Amino acid sequence: MLDIVIEARKAAIAPGMEVKRILPFRLRRMVGPFIFMDHAGPVDIQPQNASSMDVLPHPHIGLSTVSYLFGGQVTHRDSTGALQVIRPGEVNWMTAGKGISHSERFEDPAVLAGGALEMIQTWVALPEKDEESNPTFNNYKEQQLPIFTEKDVWMRQIAGNAFGLNSAVKTHSPLFYIHVVLKKGARFGLPKEYSERGIYVVKGSIEVSGRPYTAGQMLVFTKGVDPALNALEDTTLMMLGGEPVGERYIWWNFVSSRKERIEQAKADWKEGRIILPPTDNHEFIQLPEDHTRPAGGSHPAPGLLS
Incomplete structure (x- = not known):
């Protein structure tokens, strides 16, 4: 039977850029191991404003981010040293494991004009045995x-x-x-x-x-x-x-089966123990102020390209 219908909600992830947020939802946090889903676009923005959409380096733990484009292109950099332009029909699969940082930048402003950019990003929660694995990145071609x-x-x-x-x-x-x-x-x-x-x-x-x-x-x-x-x-x-992987806690960009691990991730980012991408290390997103209950509450993650 049909279990639930989730209506996408608007979420702002950059000046002038809103996405449709599907997961997590308060009545349905996950579908199988998928714990997050955003849909961006089609985006129509003037080329001179493209840099305002860049998502600066920021951290993740305990998940894989999955980026898939219908149109446009995005440049990915992460702390494993990966530098990859993703194009429509390809998959960027980044596994954070015990900790990774990455950025997403729009380095070809022309692709944003005329609604060319459209993409989906999901997060897949890792099984407990893989939550502390070494971070990896792979790009898969069409x-x-x-x-x-x-x-x-x-x-x-x-x-x-x-x-x-x-x-x-x-x-x-x-x-x-x-x-x-x-x-x-x-x-x-x-x-x-x-x-x-x-x-x-x-x-x-x-x-x-x-x-x-x-x-x-x-x-x-x-x-x-x-x-x-x-x-x-x-x-x-x-x-x-x-198949479900079990209960997961989510706060900002962190996902874990343990509340205390999210607290550790907060401290690691604040203290610089999660390194920045070597080719994009001059700026980064600060740890947000925590006005929610302790880690493990339903604090939503910031959005697509996160």
């Missing part, structure tokens, strides 16, 4: 991600296993993450084998059990249900889910 096509359906397997396809992206727990494009009138379903499954409508609209759902909504389904999705118009979807 040709490394399986494609499936049939009449009125196009699908790219971003990560994990589903529908008989297996992505080359290295993951730490059972999950799936799929980009789906449907022509009007197309019918599609969800992988049946996972405990938690969600559909985010990027654009267009679908009908499920006789009810319409539109852009900016996420539908979350319980295991065993095989919903039939009918595209009411040309529609783009992101499908995600997997």
Whole structure:
């Protein structure tokens, strides 16, 4: 059955730039291991204002950030020494483990004009055994991600296993993450084998059990249900889910199974024990003031490109 419908909320992540925030949601913190999801764009901003959107170096622990673009490009730098321009159809998969810092910059202002930039960022919580792993970064090209096509359906397997396809992206727990494009009138379903499954409508609209759902909504389904999705118009979807990894606490950019670990991460960033990217180390985002209850409360993370 349909467990919950999540309405995306607006969140400002930079001057003049708002995103649609889907996860975490107060009534549904995670879908499988996915603990965070933002949708930015299409962004239309004057080239001379592009630098105001840059996200300065900032830290993470206990998660993997997953960046996927529909349009535009972004330059990623992190404390492993990685420097990568991500383009549409590619995947940037950064695993923070015990601690990493990174920045996201818009170094080609022309891509922001005319609504060229559009992207999704998700965070995947790590299993407890991997929370203190060494940080890593990988960029995966389009040709490394399986494609499936049939009449009125196009699908790219971003990560994990589903529908008989297996992505080359290295993951730490059972999950799936799929980009789906449907022509009007197309019918599609969800992988049946996972405990938690969600559909985010990027654009267009679908009908499920006789009810319409539109852009900016996420539908979350319980295991065993095989919903039939009918595209009411040309529609783009992101499908995600997997097996739960257990309770997680989130504060700012930190995710952990232990409250005290988040407190340690705060101190590590404040005291400079999480190093900055070697090619982007002249400025950084300060630790926010904590006006919430102690670590582990539902303090929302700052947003896309975080």
